[in-house]
Amino acid sequence: MRVVVQKYGGSSVADTDRIKNVANRIAKKVQEGYKVVSVISAMGKTTDQLINLAKSLSQRPDERELDMLLVTGEQVSCALVAITLKDIGINAISLNAFQAKILTTKHHTNARIMDISVSHLREYLKEYDVIVVTGFQGVTEDGHFTTLGRGGSDTSAVALAAKLKCDCEIYSDVVGVYSCDPRLYPNAKKWDYITYDDMLELAATGAKVLHSRSVEIAKKYNVKIYCASSFSQEEGTWVVDRLPEWLEEPVVTGVSLDRNQMKVSIMDLPNEATVIADIFKRVADKGINVDMISLVKNGSSTHVSFTVVPDGVGKIEELLNETLSVYGAKYHFYGQFAKITVVGTGMRSSYGVASKLLEVLQSEQVEPELITTSEIKISVLVPEDKAEMLVKKICEAFEL
Amino acid sequence: MRVVVQKYGGSSVADTDRIKNVANRIAKKVQEGYKVVSVISAMGKTTDQLINLAKSLSQRPDERELDMLLVTGEQVSCALVAITLKDIGINAISLNAFQAKILTTKHHTNARIMDISVSHLREYLKEYDVIVVTGFQGVTEDGHFTTLGRGGSDTSAVALAAKLKCDCEIYSDVVGVYSCDPRLYPNAKKWDYITYDDMLELAATGAKVLHSRSVEIAKKYNVKIYCASSFSQEEGTWVVDRLPEWLEEPVVTGVSLDRNQMKVSIMDLPNEATVIADIFKRVADKGINVDMISLVKNGSSTHVSFTVVPDGVGKIEELLNETLSVYGAKYHFYGQFAKITVVGTGMRSSYGVASKLLEVLQSEQVEPELITTSEIKISVLVPEDKAEMLVKKICEAFEL
Incomplete structure (x- = not known):
């Protein structure tokens, strides 16, 4: 059967x-x-x-x-x-x-x-x-x-x-998984195959083809997923554990864009390990989803920045007012930003992705507000009004 | 509890x-x-x-x-x-x-x-x-x-x-059970109590307050039903096994009207018991709901009339064409008629309901097309255009 x-x-x-x-x-x-x-x-x-x-x-x-x-x-x-x-x-x-x-x-x-x-x-x-x-x-x-x-x-x-x-x-x-949303970059490549790991990063960072939890389960039980459109006969994309051997693994498989981000910066926190943990625990207890976190220590004090969606601003403001007075720290909100994420399992065995990405930003005279990285992705926070243009330039730079 | x-x-x-x-x-x-x-x-x-x-x-x-x-x-x-x-x-x-x-x-x-x-x-x-x-x-x-x-x-x-x-x-x-649909007869009485038997007849003959099957179950298990409107605080009607003793049982509790009836008459059927049974079995097999049936024997042949709703006409015509050729009988459809039913458990112990009903028809110069009776109801088939007027006259005659 x-x-x-x-x-x-x-x-x-x-x-x-x-x-x-x-x-x-x-x-x-x-x-x-x-x-x-x-x-x-x-x-x-x-x-x-x-x-x-x-x-x-x-x-x-x-x-x-x-x-x-x-x-x-x-x-x-x-x-x-x-x-x-x-x-x-x-x-x-x-x-x-x-x-x-x-x-x-x-x-x-x-x-x-x-x-x-x-x-x-x-x-x-x-x-x-x-x-x-x-x-x-x-x-x-x-x-x-x-x-x-x-x-x-x-x-x-x-x-x-x-x-x-x-x-x-x-x-x-949606016809399949693209290197970038074709509405942002009409020349985006549609992949025949993509790995669970790349798909997970893309799903988590704004690509709406598949829900992340379903990809997690597929990865765990090694279920091959085929994504395609119900409105056409066009070939879709297979989401699999590893690419077929005849296929050369691309270094970067996708660029995704997450609009509508705000940055929260907290300055002059005391340099104690418990302080940061305490703040993020309170944030989590309120059910606020914090995304990019970046932290810099500077002599006797710590500065931390992170992103939230604007829906969470009311709740987080209330919470920071309560919490920060204890530590004598200040905070600021900054918006509107967008997060651009470059994903690729191939990054593990390849160098220079971060530098190529930063080069694109530099040549467009955009300073990243925040940078976070994992083994297989790099995310940068940039002004929202420059985001679409940057996505196109990044796609060109990585030949997507 | x-x-x-x-x-x-x-x-x-x-x-x-x-x-x-x-x-x-x-x-x-x-x-x-x-x-x-x-x-x-x-x-x-x-x-x-x-x-x-x-x-x-x-x-x-x-x-x-x-x-x-x-x-x-x-x-x-x-x-x-x-x-x-x-x-x-x-x-x-x-x-x-x-x-x-x-x-x-x-x-x-x-x-x-x-x-x-x-x-x-x-x-x-x-x-x-x-x-x-x-x-x-x-x-x-x-x-x-x-x-x-x-x-x-x-x-x-x-x-x-x-x-x-x-x-x-x-x-x-609907506020409760009336002696007649108030849209037809604005002076209709609302009953405080009505018996299951009267309610069953009224439900079966067109009153839409309660579905007959629910009344059958209520009667079987002696469940007291209270019918009232969800839009007002007005007292409704109790449907019960027998009226409270202090309440005098009315002879007639309701008059109902079923529009949109057609009459089928079959003439010159042979006088054999099997013929009528055969025809009605074929009708039932086709899932056609036959209502009032009236039969007259006349020397060597039988004439039978019954009512159907117009929806069933196509199916019944086909069936009669097949069946009647065997017996050499003819049929006719007549419409549009309406069925008026007078209901009352009190009829069991009271006389003259039928004659009073026929008097009303006579005084309005309407000849009933069909009459059927049970222990607690009488139905007459009349031309549809006279039906509303007759319902009013009947309500008046029975002081409903």
Whole structure:
């Protein structure tokens, strides 16, 4: 039995014509001899509409009930896809998280998959050619619905593929993984293959093809992911553990852009190890996501800068006012900035990426506000109004 | 533990303001010391919209998948009611048919409730003040969703009340049970009490306050039903086994009107018992609902007339063409007619209802096309254009 998981995103099932298109694509795979496990997202903007409905009734909707509400979105689209498949003679059945036995933790609105009953699914696959499974959702051991957070349908799909030990095809409105967003740099390269590690960095730094958690699971269980568009027959991108041997590994695989960043600088903190730890613990306790962190010690005092999204500014200001008075330190906010990240597993065995990147900035007379690096990426914070131009220049410099 | 079932229809939860109103009504009952099991229909016209969506994808949507689709309507409204209740500090939880363990037969789109796990519900009632249960739906033993057919939420509510041995309050946009539709006869009386038997006849003959199946269950398990409007505080109507003793039983409790009837007459059938049985078996096999049947024997031949709704005309014409050629009989369609039904358990012990009804028709120079009677009702078929006028005259004659 050849099995494949196919995931279709919300824009791929946004209306009845698109649902018919998805059903025809699934049918084609069945005709090729596959049993298909199809993971479907909610139609178009359904999830956002349901959230707005809930918020019009309660400023902070109960999370258990919010999940109960949101899971209906995928059930609708799955039933409609199954209806269409049945109509064109394909033996299909739709299953929600209860029926597919997708067990999760109890963290409503942000649960993690604990287990999927694969023997149960295999029973269904004996009887049906297509199982249409609701993405984004699960159930707890005591029978309550949960959701997996934004991008959760990707996670559902990869987890199912991991359990069924098969490939995972992810269809969206994006044709594949590019070296750079083609809207920013029209000459961007589309990769035939990319490694999990590069994909993880790209997903984490703003490329919206795949949700990072799904790539983490794919890496852990070595699930091959194929990303392509549901609207064309154009070849997509394989996300894999390592590139095929005949393919020379590029040093840089992608450039991503994350707009709308603010920089917070704190000056003149005392040089004690506990101080920095204390500040970042307080920030984390408030649920504020801090991204680039850069620290400089200077004689008797420490200066630290980091980035936050503007949504978090109110909360962080309140917190810094409380905290810093104890230490006699000052802080400043600076905006608007954007983060440019250059990613590539190939950097591990290659030199000069940082210097080439800084050269581009220098030749455009832009001073980076912050620089952070990891083994396989370098990020620079630059003024937002220069960011697009810089991305183009960087792509040219690295021949992407 | 004082428990009550409250059911709110689709129009009562059609928008967020109405949902808040329903939540406030439920909260009031909790403050009076009740544990409330609240059965909620899908918002407004949701079910129709979902059916149309399915039909735009398949002329005959797979029924198992159609149920999978439709059950989401009630899950949305239940989650929203629970969110609103939680927001105003009421300890509530919503449960779908899986979670409430409402077990049904396997007849998709028209299933019947087989059992409800009452011990399970009582466990929830220990922990929560309100359980919001999805109406209209159930699950089969092997875990597929089913729906109970039109009006199924009434059935869900009464079945829950039967299991929990409590009263059942049914809220809709109708204030209670009237002797006649107030739109037809503005002076119609609203009853404080009506018997199951009268309610059954009224429900079956066009009064839309309660669905007949729910009244059948109420009668079988002696569940007291209270029908009232969710939009006002006006007293509604109790549907009970027998009227309170201090209340004199009216001879006639209601007049109902069923428009859009066609009459089929078949002439010159041979006088053999098997012929009529054969014809009506064929009609039933085609799923055509025949209502009033009247038969006259005349020497060597039999004439039979019955009513159908115009939707069935195509199917029945085809069938009669096939069947009647064997017997050498002729048929005719006549329309448009309306059926007026006069209902009253009191008829059992009272005479002259039929003659008073026919007197009204005579004085208006209307000849009834068909008459059928049961122990507690009389129906006459009359030209549709005279029907409204006749209903008024009949109400006046019976002092309703």
